[in-house]
Amino acid sequence: MKTLTLRRPDDWHLHLRDGAVLEGVIGDTSRHFARAIIMPNLVPPVVTTADAWAYRDRILAALPAGDRFEPLMTLYLTESTDPSDVEEGRKSGLITAVKLYPAGATTNSHGGVRDIDKAMPVLERMAKIGLPLCVHGEVTTPEVDIFDREAVFIETVLDPLRRRLPELKITMEHVTTADGIDYIKSSKSNLAGSITTHHLIINRNAILVGGIRPHYYCLPVAKRENHRLALRAAAASGDPRFFLGTDSAPHVDPLKECACGCAGIYTSVNTMSCLAHVFEQENALDKLEAFTSLSGPAWYGLKPNDEMITLEKRDQPVNFPSKRDTGAGLITVFDPGFPLHWEVL
Ligand code: NCD
Numbered sequence: 001m002k003t004l005t006l007r008r009p010d011d012w013h014l015h016l017r018d019g020a021v022l023e024g025v026i027g028d029t030s031r032h033f034a035r036a037i038i039m040p041n042l043v044p045p046v047v048t049t050a051d052a053w054a055y056r057d058r059i060l061a062a063l064p065a066g067d068r069f070e071p072l073m074t075l076y077l078t079e080s081t082d083p084s085d086v087e088e089g090r091k092s093g094l095i096t097a098v099k100l101y102p103a104g105a106t107t108n109s110h111g112g113v114r115d116i117d118k119a120m121p122v123l124e125r126m127a128k129i130g131l132p133l134c135v136h137g138e139v140t141t142p143e144v145d146i147f148d149r150e151a152v153f154i155e156t157v158l159d160p161l162r163r164r165l166p167e168l169k170i171t172m173e174h175v176t177t178a179d180g181i182d183y184i185k186s187s188k189s190n191l192a193g194s195i196t197t198h199h200l201i202i203n204r205n206a207i208l209v210g211g212i213r214p215h216y217y218c219l220p221v222a223k224r225e226n227h228r229l230a231l232r233a234a235a236a237s238g239d240p241r242f243f244l245g246t247d248s249a250p251h252v253d254p255l256k257e258c259a260c261g262c263a264g265i266y267t268s269v270n271t272m273s274c275l276a277h278v279f280e281q282e283n284a285l286d287k288l289e290a291f292t293s294l295s296g297p298a299w300y301g302l303k304p305n306d307e308m309i310t311l312e313k314r315d316q317p318v319n320f321p322s323k324r325d326t327g328a329g330l331i332t333v334f335d336p337g338f339p340l341h342w343e344v345l
């Protein structure tokens with residue numbers, strides 16, 4: 001029997017939603033993960049420190065009894081965000097990062113930033129107080145092909161911003177391209193990247209071959225195979241600039257299975273099993289702990305968790321539910337397309 005013991009993991013990019021969905025999904029994260037950076041793209045979004053306190057309370061109230069889990073709160077950056085409110089949120093220990101969604105880039109991002117100049121006062125204050133910026137790294141210009149949006153964002157938004165404000169610490173979230181990996185590797189400081197579970201497993205064929213498969217649709221959209229291979233190599237390298245952010249993004253099935261389906265893949269349920277599978281395929285099981293449990297805390301200036309978890313490899317495939325039933329409806333769980341043998345004990 002193969003086993004693997006790691007520090008308890010954290011998820012550096014997670015959507016928990018609110019209300020009945022929050023109640024239905026949070027246990028899937030708190031079962032394995034000690035902490036998670038909570039995305040602020042609710043309707044309406046989490047914009048102020050007061051909003052973030054209230055959302056944190058709702059998350060803690062929804063936790064299954066006995067689970068220990070710390071939500072690391074973020075603020076949704078708008079063109080009118082008040083730098084002093086952000087600083088106060090940081091000083092109180094509540095706010096771990098601020099999230100930049102280019103307006104219209106993804107689910108609930110219409111209130112995001114259109115003109116980065118308008119956000120400069122907040123970004124300058126964040127650089128001064130050492131508060132990281134998490135970016136959804138895609139341009140939204142209609143002329144840019146959806147498969148090129150990340151690469152164009154790096155060139156036209158991210159790189160200019162980093163030259164303008166080199167002191168600002170930036171997490172490029174859910175990197176999906178070799179371009180993103182190379183850009184992060186080439187940077188000398190203040191840039192890291194999170195990688196999702198699903199982008200290590202699927203390429204764009206999963207969405208489109210043999211019929212359209214909405215449960216593999218997310219943003220940034222999965223790219224060609226060469227990009228997936230670059231992500232796997234980066235994740236399995238142990239380079240501390242790359243760590244796990246699942247981007248687990250639950251939407252109830254009717255919102256995915258329709259003429260204009262939402263972006264988002266729900267991976268919280270089987271993420272650790274999927275990752276053990278991927279790292280074993282890469283002959284890098286010894287690097288899994290860095291990816292899930294060490295590099296993220298180091299980047300955000302936090303200690304790794306003291307608790308440990310153990311995974312065991314079973315001869316028979318492990319059964320996961322194919323749907324999570326929530327008070328708001330069924331949510332399809334990510335199907336990696338192969339049997340999973342690793343199980344968290
Ligand atoms: C996310 C969501 O549903 O909130 N969707 C997704 O496909 N990842 C938004 C996001 O992170 O882009």
Ligand code: ZN
Nearest residue numbers: 015039247249
């Ligand atoms: Zn996300």
